[in-house]
Amino acid sequence: MKFVDEATIDVAAGNGGAGCASFRREKFIPFGGPDGGDGGRGGSVYAVGDRNLNTLIDYRYARRHEARNGEAGRGSDQFGAAADDIVLRMPVGTIIRDLETDEVIAELLEPDEKVLIAKGGDGGFGNLHFKSSTNRAPRQKTPGWPGEVKKLKLELRVLADVGLLGQPNAGKSTLIAAVSNARPKIADYPFTTLHPNLGVVRVAPEKSFVIADIPGLIEGAAEGAGLGHQFLRHLQRTRLLLHVVDLAPFNPEVDPVAEAKAIVAELKKYDQALHDKPRWLVLNKLDMVPGEERAARVKDFVKRYKWKGPVFEISALTREGCEPLIRAIYDHVAAERQPMPEEPDPRFTPVQEEAEVDPRFAPITEAPVRKRRSTKKQDDV
Known part of the structure; x- marks a missing residue:
């Protein structure tokens, strides 16, 4: 199935039904009064978030979505029936924007999250609504209110904890296939990955995180080279970025340090907030480096790249070094998931109230002994 992460649709809510101006006409009831309903x-x-969808392909072809109008009111105190709502199921992570104002209407971040994107019009009032003690035969009625009509832009950003970043053929797809249940296409030519892939990495039966692989980024992506910045939006919700570097390129004239710096420069051009996210360095394809040269090559790369953050040496093909990497990632993601404790406001001091004691468990205290007055009559002296 083709991956589509952008779509433009038109939505139109239904109009409200018109009110009715009617009077009760029955035999032997000359003054029946108004009976027109609303x-x-x-x-x-x-819009509802659906965890079973991962693309907006359905909205690439179905562009117009209209709800029905409400029924008009009728005589004999009959109100018009309300029209049914329509529900558009979208992938979790979809951002809904107003196409004309570019205002964000909603973000579907949870499965089964339901948001209103176009409100239906209310029904009009019938003459029964205007009846009063001074207006016994009203002929007023109002039309129904129109429903909202909007042009919307749908933008999908995948929800992942970790994102893979790097040049084409750096080994990102091989890494996500080695540590997760994802099975992306892997080949020895550039731009094998044409759309984001998601995989679930399970560290333990109840410990897991989601990792995302996007198409490779190359120098000049800001000007449209390669696949450009088209898929970088899928990394904006991640908690951690893994910069995967090919430490043993096929072409010996290619400098891995220059390529790594070019990736970071393109990332900064796209979004400063994305550039400032926590980023770890993953040196891949160590299986293609002779054992006696590995330490020297890693040390030379870190020194020339001037990197001071975490560094992991792995081989995604043989899974060497992958286990310590995924455990370190899980510890970082788990720490990010925990909510920070709220600090008390220094302007307000909490009032310590005395706890109410349940009378059933209150301590027993001895009541003072009262002398009973004798009821016997005293003898006269």
Whole structure:
């Protein structure tokens, strides 16, 4: 199935039904009074996050989504029926924007999260609504209110804890296939990965995190080289970036340090906040480096790159060094997931209230002994 992470759709909520101006006409009831009912509410348009969807391909072809109008009111005190709402199921991580104002209407961050994107119009009032002691035969009625009509832009950003960043053929797809349940396409030519891949890494039965692999980024992506910045948005919700570097390129004239610096420069051009995210260095393809040269090559790379953060030496093909990497990632992600404790506001001091004691468990105290007055009559002296 083709991966689509952008789509433009039109949504139209239903109009409210018009009110009715009617009077009760029955035999032997000359003054029946008004009996025109109100109109029904128009249908609204909702968006719901669906964990079983991972692309916006359905909205690339189905562009128009309309809800039905509410029914008009009728005589005999009959109100119009409200129209049914329509629900648009979208992948979790979808951002819904107003195409004209670029305002974010909603973000679907949780499965089964339901948000209103176009409200249906309310029904109009019938003449029964205007009846009063001074207006016994009203002929007023109001039309239904129109429903909202919007042009929306849908943008999908995958929800992942860790994102892989690097040049094409750096071994990102091989790494995600080695540590997770994802099975991306792997080949020896550039841009094998054409769309983001998600994989779940399980450290223990109840310990896991999600890792995302995006197409490779090359120098000049800001000007449209390669696949450009098209898929970098999928890394904006991650908690950690892994910069995968090919330490043994096929072309001996290629400098891994220059390529790594070019990736970081393109990342900064795209988004400063993404550039400032925690980033670890993963030196890959050590299986292609002779054992006696590994330490010297890693030390030379770190020195020329001037890197002071965490460094991991792995071989995604043989899975060498992958176990310590995923355990360190899980510890970092688990620490990020824990909410920070709220600090008390120094302007307010908590009032210590005395705890109420349940009378059933209150301590027993001895009551003072009261002398009972004798009821016997005293003899007269």
